[in-house]
Amino acid sequence: MTTGVVKHRGSALWIAAMIHRLSGLALAIFLPFHFLALGLAIGGEAKLESFLRWSDQPLVKFSEGGLVFLLTVHLLGGLRVLAIENFDWRDGQKQLAALAAAVSVVIAVIFLVRVF
Amino acid sequence: MNVRLYLWQRATAALMAPLVLIHIAVIFYATRQGMTAADILSRTHGSIAWASYYGLFVAAVSIHAAIGVRNILTEWSPLRDRRAGQFAVAFGLLLAALGLRAVFAVVLS
Numbered sequence: 001m002t003t004g005v006v007k008h009r010g011s012a013l014w015i016a017a018m019i020h021r022l023s024g025l026a027l028a029i030f031l032p033f034h035f036l037a038l039g040l041a042i043g044g045e046a047k048l049e050s051f052l053r054w055s056d057q058p059l060v061k062f063s064e065g066g067l068v069f070l071l072t073v074h075l076l077g078g079l080r081v082l083a084i085e086n087f088d089w090r091d092g093q094k095q096l097a098a099l100a101a102a103v104s105v106v107i108a109v110i111f112l113v114r115v116f
Numbered sequence: 117m118n119v120r121l122y123l124w125q126r127a128t129a130a131l132m133a134p135l136v137l138i139h140i141a142v143i144f145y146a147t148r149q150g151m152t153a154a155d156i157l158s159r160t161h162g163s164i165a166w167a168s169y170y171g172l173f174v175a176a177v178s179i180h181a182a183i184g185v186r187n188i189l190t191e192w193s194p195l196r197d198r199r200a201g202q203f204a205v206a207f208g209l210l211l212a213a214l215g216l217r218a219v220f221a222v223v224l225s
Contacts, residue, residue, distance in 0.1 A: 028211075031214075032210060035214035041221035042221040045153045049153035
């Protein structure tokens with residue numbers, strides 16, 4: 001029984017579902033800090049500017065690239081889920097999931113190239 | 117997850133898909149030549165369009181994330197349904213409050 005339950009783990013679509021869940025969780029943890037950062041503008045433009053200059057550090061930029069990846073992969077993974085649930089089943093779901101991950105990596109890399 | 121929560125999560129997901137696409141485009145546009153507070157605030161200050169866009173985004177993401185967090189807590193933590201629900205509501209309200217404060221900060225302050 002247990003073997004049957006866990007057998008699917010490690011399959012491409014199980015990994016896709018796990019990436020969707022973990023990216024959503026990471027974005028949920030990030031959001032309050034994102035909102036707090038933007039809220040610095042209440043104290044004046046200088047406070048927000050000071051934070052933005054702090055965010056010029058390479059490590060912060062790399063983290064932002066990671067966030068762009070998480071946002072894109074969660075969006076594309078979510079669109080795949082909505083399509084599966086609302087339209088006729090189409091084959092090639094594993095390829096679609098892999099394409100979503102690949103597109104997300106490309107978008108994040110393009111972001112990093114632009115900010116560095 | 118009950119049917120009501122399932123529908124709310126899927127509806128907010130469908131609503132947010134175009135909002136996220138626009139957000140990613142804005143991120144790329146804003147970072148084209150470094151990003152300054154003056155650049156950001158000159159675009160957003162007094163803009164009803166940006167206030168509406170980000171206000172809607174904050175409302176949708178607060179609901180969507182709260183339901184997602186509730187599902188994860190129910191499945192992956194020892195919390196019971198009721199406790200997970202209470203935590204999720206508190207988290208959703210926190211996101212909504214901080215998000216609307218952020219919208220106020222960049223549009224109205």
